Amino acid sequence: MDKNSLIGIILILGVLIGWSVWMTPSKEEIAQQRHIQDSINKVQRERFVKDSISMAQANAIMNEQEETKSQDETFSTRYNQYGSFALASTGEDKTFVIENEVLKMNLSSRGAYVETIELKDYKTYDSLPLIGFDEETSRFNLEFIADGKGINSYDLYFEPYLNGYPYDGEENISVGTKDSLVMSLRAYVADAEGNKSLDKYLEFRYTMYKDQYMVGFDIVTNNLKGIIPSNTRFMTMDWAVDVLKQEKATDRFNVETIYYMFTNDDVETLSQTEVADAEEDLGTGVKWVSFKQKFFSYALISKDSFDDAFVEMHTKSRPSNSRYQKSMSTIIDIPFDGLNEDNKVEMSYYFGPNDFKELKQYDINLEKQIPLGGKLVAWINRLIVIPVFDWLGQYGWSYGIVILILTLIIKICLMPIAFKSYLSSAKMRVLKPEIDAINEKYPKQEDAMKKQQAIMDLYKKADASPMSGCLPMLLQFPILIAIFRFFPSSIELRQQSFLWADDLSTYDSILDLPFNIPFYGDHVSLFTLLMTASTLLYTYINNRQMQQAQGNQAMPGMKLMMYLMPIMFLGIFNSYSAGLSYYYLLVNLFSFLQMYIFKISINEDRLRRKIEQAKKKPVKKSNFQKRLEEMQKQQQQQMRR
Helix, strand or coil, X not given: CCHHHHHXXXXXXXXXXXXXXXXXXXXXXXXXXXXXXXXXXXXXXXXHHHHHHHHHHHHHHHHHHHHHHHHHHHHHHHHHHHHHHCHHHCCCCCEEEEECCCEEXXXXXXXXXXXEEEEXXXXXXXXXXXXXXXXXXXXXXXXXXXXXXXEEHHHCECEEEECCEECCXXXXXXXXXXXXXXXXXXXXXXXXXXXXXXXEEEEEEEEEECCCCEEEEEEEEECCECCECCCXXXXXXXXXXXXXXXCCCCCCCCCCEEEEEECCCCEEECCCCCCCCEEEEEECCEEEEEEECCCEEEEEEEEEEECEEEEEEECCCCCCCCCEEEEEEEEEEEECCCXXXXXXXXEEEEEEECCHHHXXXXXXXXXXXXXXXXXXXXXXXXXXXXXXXXXXXXXXXXXHHHHHHHHXXXXXXXXXXXXXXXXXXXXXXXXXXXXXXXXXXXXXXHHHHHHHHHHHHHHHHHCCCHHHHHHHHHHHHHHHHHHHHHHHHCHHHCCCXXXXXXXCCCCCCCEEEEEEECCCEEXXXXXXXXXXXXXXXXXXXHXXXXXXXXXXXXXXXXXXXXXXXXXXXXXXXXXXXXXXXHHHHHHHHHHHHHHHHHHHHCCHHHHHHHHHHHHCCCCCCCXXXXXXXXXXXXXXXXXXX
8 A cells, every 4th residue: 555545534534533523412402302312212112001091091992892782682582582581591600518517418599499418417329428419410300381472491690589588699508606697599581681680589498497408499480470381380390319329339229219198198119120120100199209219319399299200210321330320210290379469389308318207207108118018017017126126226336236125025925925935835745645645546548537526525625726836926027127217227237337248238348359250249258157057056946946846747848947047147148237137147046046035935845734624624626626526427427428
């Protein structure tokens, strides 16, 4: 680079630097420019905010107008579907929990029905809270006509009222120290513009008492004349639940089924088989319908009667481990007078145990759901067994001890009958040599009449009869059957342990088998084994005594049957109540003791002498003997001809 070029570059740089320094503003100028710019920015921000607010307000007004238009269109659509109940067709699905000392009940705002119940004093066989039915499978619907439209209460949302005041539903409500509480759920009506009428509503009213399983249930219509047609005479209720498994096992007399009672006090059942699909149109005059399990029931009861009722039950195909057992439902017509402004249908629910005393107090035959046997057997249970059992149970003893004492009382009461039977058997043993002599004296068939006459004379003189031993057994039989029906149905035995049995209301298992044996089951019940063994021993001893008394006259087939019966009972009782098997075991043990007492108290030598003395006394012939002698004479005369 030459000298001139270098000088030119330096001059240019100098000019640029001088220009930059000359054009750079002072601090005062910079501050002034910043102030001006801040003022400009402030004005711009205020203008932007103002424009944004204006735009937001405009958008809000537009959206509100569109939403109102949409809501109006939606309500109009709902009104076309639900009529005056259009406003109640939308809402929030809430659950309201009310409870007392024994019962916890969940009410749904949608449909205003009982979606689940819990019995607080009980547990399931596997120690879970005892839920009768749950919200997954329970259903309740009231169907009626309003404004010419078919309305289902399940589609409506109800507003809660507690003791007549609005309730927010934020916490569980307990009866507490009060006598009762009233939870009302109302579905209000509205006009075509959506204006709610606070004096016009459909109400489901639930009244819960302090310590009761019975819950009041009323359906109220307030000022709905003109909305519900005046020619309406009934509304249709549809109630259905899938009952949950509560027990380890049931028996053939105590299965899940539907009971119902008519106004003439007749109580009937839909089906009593373990697996059954059944239905029945009950017609008019139905007082109550009950979904019954082994130890618990859920009943809908009318104060007066239902106009009509249809019941249905079936077993659903569910996984083997499902806790659901049977699906039960009823469709009921409840009375309604469309000419009245206000209607009130008074009903009640019973959600509770099948306890005889508990059910009996309501005086509507709910206790007849408990399978206590036929008329005669049921009366024995109601008048004798249950009162004595309850009396013994009040002392707080183990129910194993209660059963022991009950068995002893029954055996003592029946001892005179048993003694008479044993005495008759002893007389037959004493008379056996003489009977054998009569048989040898009249060996021919044509002498059968003479042989029969001689034996009857002997029985008459000795005051003995082969039938006198059978009659006491027949008198004891109804009591045996009564006990057979009582113990499996006794809720008092539920989950009561004794010895190796953890629940006397169901079978005791000392060994669970990995397979199922037909007619026997998949477990081994020790009480049933002991009962069977003692019964076989008692049968052997009884047959030996019969052999001594009757010799070869005893029927071999009867002997075989007497041994086969205990074997059959082994299969039957293996899945029955452990309390029942334990009772029959005690009966056999007391029978052995009783037999020993009778044996040492009845001296057969002394009895023989007493019979010999009785033979010497003149005996008045009975009408039967006179007829028998007359027939004998006629037979002899015919043979002479």
